Amino acid sequence: VQYNLNSLTEVITFDEEGVCVSFTGVKHCMRNNPVVQIDVNDANWHEVVFTWSSSTGLIVTVDSVVVIRNMTYALGLTLPPFGWFVLGGEYDLDRRAAVVGQGFQGYLSKLTVFNRVFPLADIPGIGTDRFNDDRILLWGDYRLNRGCVRTGSSTVGTTPCRPGFVGPTCDPQPDVTPLTITCPADVHLVTSTRSKSAEWADPVVNGAYKSLTPSMMKGQTLAWGRHKVTYRVEDFAGNVAFCSFKIFVRYGCTGLSDDGVCYSASTVTAVHSDVNSGCSRQYGLNTAPASAQLLQKLREHLTSRNASGDFYWLDAKWDGMSFKDAGGNTVTVAGSELASALGGALPTSGNEGMCLALSRSDGFKVTVQNCSSKAHYICSSDITSGNCETPAPIKNGVWECSDGGSQCRQCKVKCNPNYAVPRRIPEYFSCGPLGYWGSARTPSATFRVPSCTLKSDKRVRVYVRIRIQVPGPLSTQQANAIMVAIRGLIRSHFVVLNNLWNNLWCYITDCSRKLSENNITVMQRSSARRRKRQSTSEFDVTFSVGDLPEMMNNTGGNETLTPLQILLRDALQQNGFNFNNDIAGSVTLPDQTVITSEPSCGPGQTLVGTSCVDCAEGTYYNSLTQTCDDCPVGQFQNMTSQTSCMMCPGGGTTDGAGSTSVADCKISCPAGSYFSKVSGSCRLCPVSYYQEQTGQFSCDPCPVDKVTRDPGADNSSMCFDDCPSGSELDDQGQCVSCPRGYYRQQGVQLRCTECPANFITPGNGSITVAECTVPDCQPGSYIDSNTCTACDNGFYQPEKWQTSCISCGDSANWRTDQIGSTMQSQCKYYCPSGYEVQNFTCVACPVGTYKDISSGNYYGMCDPCPNNKVTEQDTSISVDNCTISNCSAGYASYEDGSGCYPCPRGTYQPESLQRQCLQCINRTMYTTLDEANTSPSACTKFCPSGHEIMTDGTCRPCERGLYKDNLVGPDFELNRCTACPPGVVTDIGVTAATNASICTFLACDPGYYYLKPANACEPCLKGAYQPNKWQAQCLQCQSGETTTGTGSINETQCLKYCP
Incomplete structure (x- = not known):
């Protein structure tokens, strides 16, 4: 709902569960009352009524039963007077188009909008002609988009019985041989444009039938993608049968494809490669582009010779042709063989600069022409896009492909021995009828799969965490010495293990690399445990040892264990990490020993199954996920086993993720354009295409019923419809309404056409000459429902044939003394109540005065208040506003105007004639020392x-x-x-x-401390002192010192003693 289609706002949406409303700007969804138990999704007709009023709220009924009632929703709100209704699908407010694939499947009938609220008693008859005069949007006013069909006869009111049942009580119908219907096979369409008209054979029905209804009409224009057509047939006994088939519309060009544009005209001239040295594949074009049929013949010929279809001319004398086959081998076709295939003769040797011309009008016979006469040349590829060609070769492996039927192919990667793909991929990649592999969804999208890379047996890493306890408090020096000793003892212990297990723990005999000082973490932790009143210190030790085989054989060859089994037995049964002989009094706590293991691979490798596989080119090792991830867009990696990707130079981008070379880095084109892989530069999106993002390699098509005005559209909103009736295209390519007095019918008039003499149309946007019915209205009046109406007070009209009068200006300041004014000079400036006129400006009546225009004082001055009263503020509009006593500064008037009172503490008033006092700023921090203060400076912090x-x-x-x-x-x-x-x-x-x-x-004195449980001051015990008052504890003498008594107040009273 809104005043124009450029700023639509969704306010109501319906579905089978209820209604969502957004009148207030916040979406509020209300679901059908579950107690009622009405299912509107049962394939029967239902009458749904939504009614809302700003004074009574909203009600929703289904089949005259109230399912939703909210009597308080959006009360007092006024909605815009215009609305845009969308039936049968979700509507994209940004693109201003229905969302493809999100539509309603079923039937709608008689959806009508009324200009009033219906009481519940009127709802049962709302579908009859009883309320025709109240309708403002009729069922026939809706515009149909593609995919929506209006049927000629409504089925509303027909039997709600499901198939196989008839009569008012839905009794089983008599035994009748059921219908069968057979749809045509799936339809496959290829187009180089964004849409194509679809045709198909009629379905076959096995008998007489009453109706045959398709979900889509023949000839409908369809966009790229998959579309489903369903036929419903019903016989005279009520039997119903269905069948369906699919229409696949894919991008393809069997002619000459130049950056996505498919050339298909009558003549093509093949050119040798040295005519335009900047191209690897060249075709010289006459004034018309290439013939799709001719190039298809060339493709068929090359295909018959096991070629890949990517062909180009090499030799300058035209005595033959060379191309690459699917295996990359060069294949040469003799000139005579090519001539035989094309039905003509080739030029003889020595005719440099001569071109082979093939004309469709001559049955594709070969003629010789001079190349200089050709209009231009283009660099291009003739490969048909989207026909499931074998993906690009995969390094260290091959594709094994097979046809899957129904124009589908499937391929799987088969790596060479000792190679594997460095991540999980589908067993098969499929290419369906749309012609794209994997996740690719556009003709230009690049399909990539990581290459096969070297694999090796997976390794193991063990993680060890132990805790060592040492008696007595330790100095920093002692703790550091113990931590150094622990690292050395652990490394020495692994040297022993390494000798016992065939040097499989460490490659270097002293284990200095795997168990260096930096690889063993030792942390001292405090311990609250006491043993015989002696504190202890504890050390947490953590380290790991990686790159270990899954199984180890001991040096004697009589035992095979995993690294985890070896360390668990060594630590828990053999006390391998107990260093009490090396660190005095140390104990390794067995309950704090944790040893675990996990599979491990080398740097830049990932675990795939039971093997470690190098990350491929175009990927990097992600340490967080422990997988080989594709290089992001804008980055590349040309080596294996890497932990990062390289940024494209100069802010370039790539066509998707997983790029393997800096050559994949291309210019990042701005929105409205795309990077042309053929020209190597940015090109504007063609007409009817757009691109909203930067750095793209293709443009998105507009919906099939929309176009853009110019190339380079950078937003979907630039896709617009052809101008409808009542409007025309202006010089900027926009649809503008026909002005008043003109009309246009789409498909009949090219431009808006003027009405016959002495008549005009009722307004803008008229469609036919029949709308030129408005009479000639004279100055001082305007056209109102085919009658002339005098201009109202405050308006004038000097012209005839006008649909409205001209306002004198803001109605609050301009008026006329009579209706029917014809000149602007009849407009007079006035001020509303509370203001007076001064030089065509309204000045507020000052405090103590008022002005009331209801008495006819439009142009006069303000009147003073009587009885020594004043107004509360300026702009007073009545003597009734004179309610305040005349109070001086520091005082304020009582509310009833009976007198003045002094401003209390914490307030002040610098002005006279005030109704209230002013609070000190930040009343929680400022106050005054007395009353009747007149300045904020009296406020004291x-x-x-x-x-x-x-x-x-x-x-x-x-x-x-x-x-x-x-x-x-x-x-x-x-x-x-x-x-x-x-x-x-x-x-x-x-x-x-x-x-x-x-x-x-x-308040305890020095030498004492406050013992809270006893609520008493206790003297410091022997061996402690306290020099300060009001303390909760005493300070302990240093180790080996004590005091001679209790209540000591100074550290000097601590004396050494002998044990």
Whole structure:
């Protein structure tokens, strides 16, 4: 719903579950009442009514039964007066077109819009002629798009019985031989344009029938893709049968394809390669492009010789032709053989500069012409796009392909021995009737599969985590020494294991590479456990050993175990990681030992099945997913086993992911264009195509019923319809309505045509001359429903035959003294109530005055208030607004105007004649010291509870032992922090206390600490001291020191002692 089609907004959508409405800008979906249990998806006719009012909400009924009721939705809202209704499918607001493949399958009938709300009592008769006068959108007003068919006779009201049942109670019908219907085979169409008209044979029905209905009509224009046609046949006994077939429309060019444009005209001239040295494949064209039929003959000839179809001329003397076959071998065709195939004679040797001309009008006979007479040359490929040709050769492997029937092919990758594809791929890649392999969906899309790369047996990596406990607190020096020792002991232990197991753990005998200092992590952790009142330290040790075989044989040859089995037995049964003989008192905690293993591959390899496979060109190893991923668009990789891709130079891009060479990097073309692989440059999208993104290699086609005005469209919104009746195409290629007095019918008039003399049309956009019926209306009037109506007050009209009058201006400022005005000079400037005129400008009535135009004072001045009263503000419109007493600054008027009151503390008022006082800025931080203040400077800053104000105006939190309560005392906001009651302070770390109740911590002297459970000050125990007051614990003397008694207050009282 909106005022124009350029800014549509979805407001209502229906489906079988209910309705979604967006009147307020927020989508709100309401589902059918499950209690009612009405299924509208049962292949029967149902009458659905949606009614909404801004005063009563909305109601939805199905078959006269209320299924949705919301009496409060969008109350008071006004919708735009215009709407756009779409039936049978989802509508793309950006492209302004129905979404292909998202349509409604079924029938609609009599969908009508009314200009009023229906009470429930009227809904059962809404489909009759009773309410014809209330209709504003009729069933016949809808425009049909492709894929939608209007049937000649409605089936509304026919029996709802399912097939095989008849009568008012749907009784089983008499035994009748059921119908059978056979559809034609699938239809395959090839077109180099974006659409093609479809035709097919009629289905075969095995007997007499009452109706035969297709889901799509013959001759309909279809876009690239797959389309389904279903036929429904019904006999006179009510038996129904169905059949379906598919129409495949694929891109293809059996002629000369130049950047996606297929040339198919009457004459082609083949040219040798040195005429235009910039091309690897060349054809010289006459004024008309190439003949598709002729080139097809050439292709058939080459195909019969096992050629790939990608051919070009090589020799300059035309005594033969060479091309590459499917295996890349050069095949030479003698001139006489080619002449025989084409039905003509070839030029003889020595005719350099002469061209072979083949004319369809002459039955494709060969003639000789001079090349210089040809109009131009193009570089091109003649390969037919989209016909399931074998994919590009795969490195270190081959494609094994077979036909799958119905114009389908399937291929699988077979790698050479000791090679594999470095990721999971489908066993078979398929190419269907649309002619594209895999995920490719456009004629220019590049289909890529990673090459086969070397594979090797998978390896194993083991992960070890142990915890070693050491007695006693350790100094930093001791801890560092232990960590160094642990790394060395682990490496030494693996040297022993390496000797026991055939040097399979380490390639270097001292294991210095796999178990270097950097590969073993040792972290000290604190331990809360105590043993015999002596603290301990613990060390977490983690390391891994990779590139190990899955199975290991010991040096004696009598045992075979996995690396995990070896380490588990070594650690848990043989105490292999217990270093108590090397680190005094150390214990390796067996319950904290964790040893695991996982498959492992080398750098740039991924695990595929049971093998490690090198990442192929065009891929990189993703350490997060541990897979070989395609290089993103704009990057490439020309080597195997890599962990990253290289960016295209100069901001270039690639045609899809997985590029294997810098040669794949092309210019990133702007939106509205694409990169031409033939010309090696950016080209504008042709007419009827667009491209919204940058860096693309093709353009997207407009829907079949839309075109663009010019090449280079960069948005789908630039696809527009042919101009409908009532409009014409302007110089900019846009559809504009025929002006008033003109008409145009699509397909009849090329341009808008003027009405006969003395008549005009009712408005813009007229279609036929029959609409030229409007009479001649004189100045001062306008055409209103074929009658002349005088211009209203505030309007004039100096011309005749007008459909409206001219406004004097803003109706709030301009008026006329009578109706039917004919001149602009009859317009007079005035001001609305509350304003007076000053030099054609409206000036607000100042405070204390008013103006009321209801008394006829349109052009006068403002009147003063009586009785020593004033108005609350300017622009007052009535004497009733004179309600405020005349109060001076620092005072405000009571609401009833009975007098003035002084502004209370925390407020002020600098102006007179005010109804209220002004709050100090940030009332939580500012106040005044008295009443009736007239300036904001009277507002004095104060601090919140728990804070006191400093000389620089900042608030400082009350220190420990102090508090401030703004709720207690005079001028409480300006008070200073107050000491806690005697004997108590606030808790440790507690500042900004807001009241005395927070002072709960006993104020203990130095040498004492506060014992909260006993709520008492306790002296420091022997061996401890406390120099500060108000503390919760004492400080311990250093190791080997103690005090001579309790209550010590200084560290100097700690003395050494002997055990």
